[in-house]
Amino acid sequence: MSTSVTFGWRALLKIKHVPEQLFDVTVFPIIMTLLFTYLFGGAIAGSVEEYIAYIAPGVLVQSVLFITMYTGTTLRTDIDKGVFDRFRSLPIWRPSALVGMLLGDAVRFTVASIVTAIVCLAIGWRPAGGVAGVVAGVALLLVFAFSLGWIWTFLSMLLRTPGSIMGVASFVLMPLLFGSNIFVDPSTMPGWLQAWVNVNPVSDLVTAVRGFMNGTEVGAELVTTLVWAAGLVAVFGSLTMWKYRDPR
DSSP states (O other): OHHHHHHHHHHHHHHHHOGGGGHHHHHHHHHHHHHHHHHHHHHHHSSHHHHHHHHHHHHHHHHHHHGGGHHHHHHHHHHHTTHHHHHHHSSSOTTHHHHHHHHHHHHHHHHHHHHHHHHHHHHTOOOTTHHHHHHHHHHHHHHHHHHHHHHHHHHHHHOSSHHHHHHHHHHHHHHHHHSSSSSSOGGGSOHHHHHHHHHOHHHHHHHHHHHHHHTOOOOHHHHHHHHHHHHHIIIIIHHHHHHHHOOO
16 A cells, blocks of 8 residues: 555656646636536526536536546556556556556546536535535545546556547547536436436436535435446456556
């Protein structure tokens, strides 16, 4: 664990030397929040004030999950520079370099969550769940984001360029994020789309986060989200370590 924390600190030090990396966790969430709130607020709920209570938890989830793709591009850059060849030769716990990188990303995701929440509060969001509900919702989001990051780490072992990872990640994330209950109630959608939304793990995540933040009952969606998170780590974490040990 101490080695993983050391690698996590290394990931944060990279931000110190290249502060432009904070762009995706500061400016991007602000743009996403303002764009979607003011774009859909009047059309869907009649006003931004009415819509913000519904969309705030969802846009928070969207902002964080969208920037998880940078996990893979950062790792691919390190691999291309030969840094991970050095890491493989060190007498340390093998997964620590990858786990530490994801822990460092968890800090970035936390910053993105705080920025998004501040913007939503400025617009008029007043979460009924209070501070405790917001913290619980963000904690669940970070767990899922950590597990989702393992998909991109595995892709970084397979694909040859950061650009190709961005392309594949965007292709995967688009239907997950936009084909969910982030923006509108699924009951207003056609039947075939409702079927996808109902099995989409992001929909369960958003429903659970929304329940925590709005002070309503959190049902089976919480368990489903945790099961998905555990499954992603088990499958893609194992595949990543298999490829990490034998990069040929």
